Amino acid sequence: MTEPTRDVPGVIAPPPLIFLGFLLAGLALEFLVVRTQGLDMPNTLRWTVVALFLLTGIGSIVAALGRFRAAGTPAPPWQPATAFVAQGIYRFSRNPMYLGMLLVYLGLAVAANAPVVLWLLLPLVLTIHYGVIVREERYMAEKFGVPYINYLHSVPRWL
Template sequence: MSGWSLLVHALPAQVLAVVLLGGAGLVFLAGALGLFRRAGTRPEPWQPTSAIVTGGVYRVTPNPMYVGMALVYAAVALAVGSPLAMALLPAAILVVHRGILREERYLERKFGDEYVAYRARVRRWL
């Protein structure tokens, strides 16, 4: 098989991966933002929060926006064919993880046992 033929056969799989990863990422992001809006609280982690959101995508992970961003990042890296971008994804996730730990401390101080019970039910990432 020639290089061109391999590219043509591989392209649908790459497109499917991009669509699935990007689509899943957007579902996580949109679902989380919608739930924050309905709860009347801010989604920005640097802003004070007034409620714990535990329904919808938050039943799967307490960090659906970060999961969504990581999935979209992976989709974009695949779409542009950048092995370097894919190789940097774990480092980006590690940086985000440090922020998550800070957010968890804040939420535990603010909401106490309610937040501790929620975190006991849901895994940090997926």
């Protein structure tokens, strides 16, 4: 007897928690263990970069959530998808929510003046890629077939 398949992508953890976990780990390492000299940039430039990252990241997340809401499909990857979204911000990136979370992560790293958080960027992106995105894409291709596969080939994963 085979187990029934679940109608979810099977991501390793909720993506916001993955980003938060890496951020908190980086901050703990920065301020409790490594204690670097911080980022070497003037305060005006630093806060401009923070503002740009945060505003762009939050804007990307809000735009993506709005498209999901308009399509009537849930955004959390642990819930079954009822549609795939290819309009709005999704014409430019297949993962604008994760891109937005990444920009917020970068903005918070710069705001905290914590280079160790930036050192964790590659492991974070690899975790999101293999633990979330690859699983979601496989799930969506199985669920929505050729239209989704065509979308995969026409829109970049990040930008």
